[in-house]
Amino acid sequence: MEPQRLRSAHPYHTYEAIQQQPERIARLLTRQREVLLCAAAEIARRQRILLAGIGTSLHAALASERFLRHLSGGRAWVQVEESFELVHAPLALGPEDAVVLTSHRGGSGYSVEVLRLAKAAGAFTVAVTGEGGGDAMRSADLVVTTCEQEIAMAHTKSYTTALAAHALLAAGVSRCRGWGTGSVAERDIEQLPELVERALAAEPAARAAAARLAPHDRLFFLGAGLQSLTAREAALKVKETSYIHAEGFSSEEFLHGPLAACDDRAAVVACLDTSPAAHRTTQALLAARATGAHCLAVVSAGAAVDARIEPALVVPAAPDWLVLFPHTVAAQLLAYFLALERGTNPDTGREEQPAHTRARQQVHC
Numbered sequence: 001m002e003p004q005r006l007r008s009a010h011p012y013h014t015y016e017a018i019q020q021q022p023e024r025i026a027r028l029l030t031r032q033r034e035v036l037l038c039a040a041a042e043i044a045r046r047q048r049i050l051l052a053g054i055g056t057s058l059h060a061a062l063a064s065e066r067f068l069r070h071l072s073g074g075r076a077w078v079q080v081e082e083s084f085e086l087v088h089a090p091l092a093l094g095p096e097d098a099v100v101l102t103s104h105r106g107g108s109g110y111s112v113e114v115l116r117l118a119k120a121a122g123a124f125t126v127a128v129t130g131e132g133g134g135d136a137m138r139s140a141d142l143v144v145t146t147c148e149q150e151i152a153m154a155h156t157k158s159y160t161t162a163l164a165a166h167a168l169l170a171a172g173v174s175r176c177r178g179w180g181t182g183s184v185a186e187r188d189i190e191q192l193p194e195l196v197e198r199a200l201a202a203e204p205a206a207r208a209a210a211a212r213l214a215p216h217d218r219l220f221f222l223g224a225g226l227q228s229l230t231a232r233e234a235a236l237k238v239k240e241t242s243y244i245h246a247e248g249f250s251s252e253e254f255l256h257g258p259l260a261a262c263d264d265r266a267a268v269v270a271c272l273d274t275s276p277a278a279h280r281t282t283q284a285l286l287a288a289r290a291t292g293a294h295c296l297a298v299v300s301a302g303a304a305v306d307a308r309i310e311p312a313l314v315v316p317a318a319p320d321w322l323v324l325f326p327h328t329v330a331a332q333l334l335a336y337f338l339a340l341e342r343g344t345n346p347d348t349g350r351e352e353q354p355a356h357t358r359a360r361q362q363v364h365c
Helices: 012-021 022-029 033-044 055-073 085-086 112-120 157-177 182-189 191-212 225-242 251-255 278-290 324-342 354-361
Strands: 048-053 078-082 097-102 124-129 142-145 218-223 244-250 266-272 294-300 313-315
Touching: 012 022, 012 324, 022 033, 022 157, 022 191, 033 097, 033 124, 033 142, 033 157, 048 055, 048 085, 048 112, 055 078, 055 097, 055 157, 055 225, 078 085, 097 112, 097 157, 112 124, 124 157, 157 182, 157 191, 157 324, 191 266, 191 294, 191 313, 191 324, 218 225, 218 251, 218 278, 225 244, 225 266, 225 294, 225 324, 244 251, 251 278, 266 278, 266 324, 278 294, 294 324, 313 324
Parallel strands: 048 078, 048 097, 097 124, 124 142, 218 244, 218 266, 266 294, 294 313
Antiparallel strands: none
């Protein structure tokens, strides 16, 4: 980070980006609607849909697959790949395929290489990328612009604007394919700016919960269904901002191995919504508590919660396929205030530290 942009106290750039999300989502839904619906119409004509990204962008791709699965009633066959793996284990692509790449910075790297391969194969390509990023992603057939580049290393508003773009894209594909859910879904999407605004009200609870998590150096985030993606994104944000060990798991995956790493040194955060799958997350959280781990729950308003669990954060209710949005905001706030509690700078990803400067010089991201 440039020295003149480096901050040393709250509010950091990360906090400001979190607060900007309702307006940035609203702006995306207005300014990018036409290109997203054009992209949806083209994708609906293709037989196969491939989604790719890396890191937070991979989480957006995974969410997009879930959006399409939900809106199609399970009829959409969509594949998600990490861009690096796709380059090294390529798929045979052709004109019958649509390839959607998500990369906020969009300058170079493996997502750009996937785009090059897809275009060379004749596939229809869509890039979901940020303003002012690299030109390479802008060679896609259609380009969806999310928001300005993040100042902070951890991506927050770029993630939720990408999620909103993928949600509208999925709704458009559903309508064009005649799956009967597209129009209702598009009305759901109009709620997103207000939904995210209301989720920001969890800030005091997130600050209090972060103080309870701060003594622990081993964090696990759990969720089932869509919330498994929230868990993975939350863990990534904690690693990027507090520099401690954090992992995100689906509830079932956690119970098949990672539970053994739980004891009184660990803290476990569960994302609970109104879906039937949340019951398994509750079981996983109670199992973790039995090992002596410190346990917290982030709960959708209106969700039935086991009497043995006290919600640490309550987020607004949302249409079941959009529950990612309020839970993601809660996770961002939790990660941010955890960084403050632990005395780290949530903006830099340690890039200002000589050892990490040297480390980044060894790799090309």
